Amino acid sequence: MLVLLHTSPVHVPVFDALRDERHPGLELRHVVAEELLERARADGPAAVAGEVRARVREAAEEGARAVLCTCSTIGQVAEAAEAGVPVLRVDRPMARAAVAAGPRVAVLAALESTLRPTAALIEEEAARAGRSVRVRTALVEGAWGRFDAGDGSGYVRRVADAADTVTGADVIVLAQASMAPAERLTTTAVPVLSSPRPGLDAAAALTRTGDWRVARRVGGE
Missing domain, CATH: 3.40.50.1860 (Rossmann fold)
Known part of the structure; x- marks a missing residue:
């Protein structure tokens, strides 16, 4: 079990x-x-x-x-x-995959409390793999308010729109499991990972x- x-x-x-x-x-x-x-x-x-x-x-x-x-x-x-x-x-397997994708990792989260733990996890996995990474983080403004209000579609739409604005990254990490549906809505050419x-x-x-x-x-x- x-x-x-x-x-x-x-x-x-x-x-x-x-x-x-x-x-x-x-x-x-x-x-x-x-x-x-x-x-x-x-x-x-x-x-x-x-x-x-x-x-x-x-x-x-x-x-x-x-x-x-x-x-x-x-x-x-x-x-x-x-x-x-x-x-x-x-999110550990996702972090491992992000490290393998390239050194420039962009992390998106709907909760600020998630940003630091996720960045630290990616850096930990990079050290374990013997690779260097540059992690930058961003809070998706207004997304958690949608989640709290029960507006799931509005929540993931905000996340997807934020991912589509990311530049200069080899991979985009969606830091929270609840963000996963946004992966299917993005149009960016940058790989988007969910957990x-x-x-x-x-x-x-x-x-x-x-x-x-x-x-x-x-x-x-």
């Missing part, structure tokens, strides 16, 4: 659909904890580390083989949770094998 830790319920049908398409038979259990993102935005991700660890421990006790954290803001503290089961942040598909692929491999090396190969290496 793979447990997915979400901070928004919108992710549940997205990952169920990806599972049905790419990993039929994989047992998923969704845990939605919206308060984790609210607290992390207000007080920093470290403020929720204890609760995240407790959620991971509970997943392990209920038989999870792995946990996939779909929130980029708390991904680092989730991976650091030592509670008896491996944890993968959904749900490669993240679930890597987590599924980790669930099957328990081997991080296999998960990393699936995730973009």
Whole structure:
């Protein structure tokens, strides 16, 4: 069983659909904890580390083989949770693929709290691969307001429009899993990456094998 830790319920049908398409038979259990993102935005991700660890421990006790954290803001503290089961942040495979695409990486996010963790993750993956990168970040103004208002189409349209204005980049990273539908709306010639598909692929491999090396190969290496 793979447990997915979400901070928004919108992710549940997205990952169920990806599972049905790419990993039929994989047992998923969704845990939605919206308060984790609210607290992390207000007080920093470290403020929720204890609760995240407790959620991971509970997943392990209920038989999870792995946990996939779909929130980029708390991904680092989730991976650091030592509670008896491996944890993968959904954006790590995307970051690995971005590093492979070229040294000029543009990161777009709808939440400011996501920008620094995503940039740090890309730099970490670049160091692991022995490559240099130049990461620049941008907040998509007004996008999160659309998301909060339940205007999903307006949200992804703003993200796609922002991606289409990016220049001087080898790859564009959509920092939040909720931004993924915008990937299909962009017209830019620059490759645009989102996290749900490669993240679930890597987590599924980790669930099957328990081997991080296999998960990393699936995730973009």
